[in-house]
Structure formats: C-alpha cells, structure tokens
Amino acid sequence: MPLEASARIVSELTSRGYNAEREAVTKLAAADDPQATVERVVDDLPPGTLVVRTDHVETVLSSSDPGEKPRDGGDVSGSDETTTDPSVSTGDHRPDPTAVDGAVPVETKGSSAGGRSSDPAVRSLEIDGDMTGDSTGTGEYDDFVAVFRDRLETLGGKLRGRVNHRPATAIQNMPGGGEVGMVGLVNDIRSTASGHWLIELEDATGTFPWLVMKDREYADLVEELLCDEVLAMEGTLSDDAGIAFVDSMYFPDVPRTHEPSTADRHVQAALISDVHVGSQEFMHDAWNRFADWLHTPEAQHVEYLLIAGDMVEGVGVYPNQDEELDVVDIYEQYEVFNEYLKQVPGDIEIVMIPGNHDAVRLAEPQPGFDEDLREIMSAHDSRIVSNPSTVTLEGVSVLMYHGVSLDEVIAELPEEKASYDDPHKAMYHLLKKRHVAPQFGGHTRLAPEEEDFLIMEEVPDIFHTGHVHKLGFGKYHNVLAINSGCWQSQTDFQKSVNIDPDAGYAPIVDLDTLDVTVQKFS
Structure with a gap:
C-alpha cells in the first residue's frame, strides 16, 4: 500500500x-x-x-x-x-475535559485552514541524536571517564587544527621560553592576588596551568568560561616551564561562515515549550486560542509543532508544589495534556522532548517517555524523542533542548552577557561552546554515558529551548536561537525567585527564510 x-x-x-x-x-x-x-x-x-x-x-x-x-x-x-x-x-x-458543555474539541472538527500538505513526498521529518533506549550509564567510574574522553576527543578535534597542540605531559617536559599550544577541558578557574586569571587545562595525560593577564584584550573571555568545557590556548612558556602565558584562546564555536539550510517551499513550524498542564496557573484559554488559530487560513502553512519539554507541571518538583496543582496525579496530568493536544489540527506533525517537570529522569540526556506515557500521549502519533535531539524539517535542522543549563549559564556569567530577560543570548554561549550543558556537577544534573550525547557535533540551523519561561530570539553566526516562553502564568514559587514569565506566545518560523513572527494568545 x-x-x-x-x-x-x-x-x-x-x-x-x-x-x-x-x-x-x-x-x-x-x-x-x-x-x-x-x-x-x-x-x-x-x-x-x-x-x-x-x-x-x-x-x-x-x-x-x-x-x-x-x-x-x-x-x-x-x-x-x-x-x-x-x-x-x-x-x-477519550472524554475531553477541555470541552465546554460537551462540545467537540477543535481538532475533531478538522482543519478549516486548508492548504496544508499531507503528501509525504513533500513533507520531510527526520530525527537524529535520540538516545531513548540507548542509555548505558551505571554511575561507575569508567562511565565518567568515557563521557569526558568522548567530549574531549569530539570537540577537541574541532580545535587541534587551530593550535600546535601538545599533551599536558609533553608541555611539562619542554624547555622554558618556547611557544606552546594545548587543547583540554577547563579543570579550574581562579584569580590571582594581582587580578590575573589562572586556568588549568586537563587532557587525557594530565593538567597544565595557563595564566591570562588582566590587561590583555581577551581577558574578558575568562568571564564566559565554565568548568568542563573544551578550550584551546596558545602562549609562551615561562622560563622555568612551570606555567604558560596565554596569547590566544579558542572555542569550538560556530564558524562565522556558517550558512544555514532552508526549505525549498514556504512552510512554517510553531515552536513552543513549558505547557505545564496540571498547574493551577496553566493558561487554558490562551492554549484554546492558539489551537483555534491553527485552524485558520492565517496558519495554513504551519505544518510542524515542536514542543521543547515540560508538557505537564509534574509532582514534587519544588517545595509545596502540591498547593499549586489543579491535577494532582501525574498520569492524569498527561491525560489532560493529551486532550489539549487533540485540539491541534490532525494534519500537523508534532515532535516533543521531555523537560525537568516531566516524568522522566532528571539527569541529562533525558530519554523519551516510557511506553505507558507514550500511550497516554497518543494524539497525532506525535514523535516523542530524548532531550536533547535534533529534528530536521525539510532540510532545516532544529536542535531541541529543554534548557535547564541556561540557569547555570545565567548564574555564572556577568549579567551583561547572559540574563533571563534575553535568554537567547545565554543560548549563544552554548553554541559557542558547542555543548548544551558543559559544566558537570553544578546545577544541571548530568548522567555519565559511554558517549556525550550533549555535544553539538553538527551546527544546527535552529536552536530551540524553553525552561526559563522567557521569550527571546536572535541569530548567532547565522544560527537562529529561540527560547519560546511558556503557557503558565506566574506561580507563587516564581514570584519568590523573581521570575516574570512570558506566557501565551507561539514563535512561528518560516523554514524557507528562517524569519520569525510571534503570535500572542494571552
């Protein structure tokens, strides 16, 4: 057939x-x-x-x-x-809890928009990097060694051609005063009594200290560094060869010459995240307006919907969360979410990844949902993949990552370089480091695996995150970075940590031009 x-x-x-x-x-x-x-x-x-x-x-x-x-x-x-x-x-x-007085959900009325293509010869959706079912980590020492070796080998390979790389042990045996280069993981960052910066790089052979002088033009880059990211440095050895003075610093980065791919026809994708069904603050009216809009001629070119995690509010995610829940059972939360999903026109392709409020492990990478939850969220035969994953829509690659590490980037970097008000700028730093969560042992929980699934080995055309409940988008070296806001109004917990969410927005991306328009439904 x-x-x-x-x-x-x-x-x-x-x-x-x-x-x-x-x-x-x-x-x-x-x-x-x-x-x-x-x-x-x-x-x-x-x-x-x-x-x-x-x-x-x-x-x-x-x-x-x-x-x-x-x-x-x-x-x-x-x-x-x-x-x-x-x-x-x-x-x-299933009976629809979102219907009013028994009314049929919008989705079951079909799409009044018309014009969407369901022809598989025209549409194209591919998934890469989905590690669901491939988790092998046991928490043993060897797992930690394996994941960091893979990170150094993969990202270091993008840097070794830019410096005259020498292993740490080889540098230790070199005579003083010579030129030297090294690629390694940032093992430590500390300031000296004179205000200079001492950075310790580590590779598979050992560690070596590098001194960044405070008056050098690139000294402000030190403020952007996170432990465990991969970096390359060039400089001059001290007379006793015990330290190297940094002359140049390199990140894996996105090439400035990067040219993103685009679709060969006019087709759009809606990028959303953080729906938080089950919360008393879930904005069901805004969601209903969004779903209604998807049925209009104005949305006829929206053929893909990408949801970057936190479909539901979850249970026990933060202190006293039960006092803010409208639905207290986690499975019922997903059942209600599925009914809201049914309001989306049936001819729209949907891809979802989990987030930190969802019923999967907190440690990243997060596998996609188990079979019980997949069966509950069966609307539209949605593609449910791991966090992170890359989705390629008609030639346009979209790296989907929920975004927990953005909290860490914003906390560690100066406010002018990363803030909640401009979440896309924090995303720029992850693109620069070519890793969605470089710092191990901090706020972001990371699972050791045989390989590092969090590396951006290939440059995406679009980088899509959520988590911080703020809307922001921009381009970094021609990569479109979008943080898509949320569908939950401010909770008491958010008030306590000064989060003022951007709720009820849906960024719409033209895949043929990578232009963005934002539809507001709140």
Missing part, C-alpha cells in the same frame, strides 16, 4: 472532521476505488461519530451493492469487539 494513499485518506477525513484508526485507513487505501469508498463510509457514519473505525469500512466494503448504503450501520463481521489500535490522527478517543 503506497504511503501517499494513506496520507491522502487521512487528510481527506481530517478535512471532513473525522479521525481514523490505522486499520481503517489501510482498508480504505486497498479498496478498488478509495475515494468512492471514503464517500460511502462518510455518508454512512452514525450521527456524532468522531473516529472512522475498521468496522465502518468493512460494512461498506462487504455491501453487495457498492452504491448501496449498509443497513443499520452494523458490523457485518459479527464481532462485538472494538479495535484498540490508536487512530492515525489523534489516538484513542
């Missing part, structure tokens, strides 16, 4: 206000005249039907006269059993 035929059938049914079970779509696509069969099935559906089931199709196909409507709308197979396969567009139908 051609995939294109199935996609067209799903699109046709969605436009008429119906979802469909997978097996029903399979049988429709295999019919002698799929279009005519769809027409007969739709004409025969009982009033109030939302999902086209397999028995609806079988009843029409088994009719002795293809043009005759089946009698009683019954299941001619004689089976009373209803299939449990999730529907192609929105998953199993």
